Amino acid sequence: MSDSSTSRRRVVVLGSTGSIGTQGLDVISRHPELFEVAGLAAGGSHIRLLAEQAVRFRVPVVAVAAGGAAPSLREALDALGGTRIRIEAGHDAVTSLAGSDADVVLNGITGSIGLAPSIAALQAGSQLALANKESVVAGGHLLFDAQVREAQINPVDSEHSAIWQSLRAGTHEEVSRLVVTASGGPFRGMTRRQLRDVTPEQALNHPTWRMGPVVTVNSSTLMNKGLEVIEASRLFGIPPERIVVTVHPQSIVHSMVEFRDGATICQASPPDMRLPIALGLSAPERLGNVAAACDWSTAASWTFEPLDDEAFPAVSLARQCLAASQKHTAVLNAANEQAVHAFLGHRLSYLGIVDTVKAVIDEMDAGLRSAPLFESVEEMERIEDEARHRADDLIDRAE
Numbered sequence: 001m002s003d004s005s006t007s008r009r010r011v012v013v014l015g016s017t018g019s020i021g022t023q024g025l026d027v028i029s030r031h032p033e034l035f036e037v038a039g040l041a042a043g044g045s046h047i048r049l050l051a052e053q054a055v056r057f058r059v060p061v062v063a064v065a066a067g068g069a070a071p072s073l074r075e076a077l078d079a080l081g082g083t084r085i086r087i088e089a090g091h092d093a094v095t096s097l098a099g100s101d102a103d104v105v106l107n108g109i110t111g112s113i114g115l116a117p118s119i120a121a122l123q124a125g126s127q128l129a130l131a132n133k134e135s136v137v138a139g140g141h142l143l144f145d146a147q148v149r150e151a152q153i154n155p156v157d158s159e160h161s162a163i164w165q166s167l168r169a170g171t172h173e174e175v176s177r178l179v180v181t182a183s184g185g186p187f188r189g190m191t192r193r194q195l196r197d198v199t200p201e202q203a204l205n206h207p208t209w210r211m212g213p214v215v216t217v218n219s220s221t222l223m224n225k226g227l228e229v230i231e232a233s234r235l236f237g238i239p240p241e242r243i244v245v246t247v248h249p250q251s252i253v254h255s256m257v258e259f260r261d262g263a264t265i266c267q268a269s270p271p272d273m274r275l276p277i278a279l280g281l282s283a284p285e286r287l288g289n290v291a292a293a294c295d296w297s298t299a300a301s302w303t304f305e306p307l308d309d310e311a312f313p314a315v316s317l318a319r320q321c322l323a324a325s326q327k328h329t330a331v332l333n334a335a336n337e338q339a340v341h342a343f344l345g346h347r348l349s350y351l352g353i354v355d356t357v358k359a360v361i362d363e364m365d366a367g368l369r370s371a372p373l374f375e376s377v378e379e380m381e382r383i384e385d386e387a388r389h390r391a392d393d394l395i396d397r398a399e
């Protein structure tokens with residue numbers, strides 16, 4: 001890592017056209033004295049935006065995962081005067097860019113396709129500002145084994161960033177429990193019966209955060225919280241039974257750490273992902289003027305309530321998978337991605353999402369338990385493919 005007092009940190013932004021990526025670039029744009037963008041990567045569905053970003057931040061190279069998008073990206077770059085910007089195409093190009101020895105790699109890719117780039121960044125010795133929770137949930141030990149030194153991962157998910165910040169208050173031995181907060185999503189307070197007819201349009205309407213479609217649906221089913229419990233357990237080395245989920249609709253307290261003397265330390269701020277993203281880029285220092293702080297001049301209430309596990313069974317399913325094996329959590333994530341896509345395509349009911357995931361896990365359970373660790377990323381991808389196929393079969397049969 002270069003010394004930020006003498007030279008700018010070179011940042012690679014993966015998933016630059018998405019919610020995390022655009023907010024990451026917004027943070028970077030406010031601190032040109034601290035950061036330079038060494039490369040951008042995206043999937044290929046927002047070519048014009050990707051070209052504009054590349055020209056604006058004067059990046060030398062852009063990687064686009066969809067190889068077929070390279071000609072239109074070239075055209076868009078040339079039209080904006082970015083004729084000297086190099087294009088690398090294909091998923092391997094995204095992974096190579098991630099492993100190109102930047103100071104920091106911000107991974108804002110959605111899905112476990114983000115694992116190989118995360119591993120490449122760690123192996124290259126870069127600091128990994130990790131929003132892509134699937135790297136932890138699906139990859140597990142494959143991700144952590146790739147670290148070449150201690151503390152190479154800067155959590156960007158707001159809950160994990162909050163825990164990371166709160167952990168500064170004590171030692172690992174002094175931690176009693178992690179308390180992960182959940183907004184409760186748009187359907188908080190509804191019964192399972194009331195959730196039967198939820199439409200994609202309703203599920204995409206998150207009350208406090210603006211995120212990509214899969215993440216937004218995951219927030220509404222609370223599967224996102226389930227994935228976050230898995231992520232928290234693995235990132236901070238705390239077993240699942242010492243991780244509590246509490247529903248906090250205001251989304252001001254982003255998570256907490258309870259210490260053995262009874263003290264609970266939290267991180268609070270109005271919802272704005274730029275805060276954890278900025279810390280992910282600048283840690284251990286904090287940047288100035290990143291996001292608004294709490295307004296103490298007006299009355300406010302922060303409420304906390306227990307999670308309704310019957311209406312939202314995703315968290316307990318995630319806990320079971322976490323306790324079972326690394327492979328179970330990868331299957332949970334892959335089957336869920338498939339089910340969410342089917343729901344967004346009006347092929348599956350809302351309650352069918354978590355029901356399908358559970359059915360896939362039940363079908364694969366015995367095989368997963370017989371060899372619980374992955375040999376390689378390729379093996380993980382094979383198991384994910386199987387989970388997706390099984391989810392599709394179940395969905396097709398139910399149609």
Ligand SMILES: NC(=O)c1ccc[n+]([C@@H]2O[C@H](COP(=O)([O-])OP(=O)(O)OC[C@H]3O[C@@H](n4cnc5c(N)ncnc54)[C@H](OP(=O)(O)O)[C@@H]3O)[C@@H](O)[C@H]2O)c1
Binds near residue numbers: 020042046133157215
């Ligand atoms: N958004 C949030 O507030 C938030 C909060 C916490 C954690 N997270 C996590 O952060 C990750 C990203 O979430 P998001 O909401 O930013 O998702 P998003 O808005 O859907 O953006 C995903 C980004 O990934 C790009 N992408 C897709 N496949 C790619 C590939 N193979 N290689 C390189 N880039 C690829 C997309 O490019 P194109 O669209 O141009 O194809 C897009 O730029 C997820 O893991 C999510 O759980 C998000």
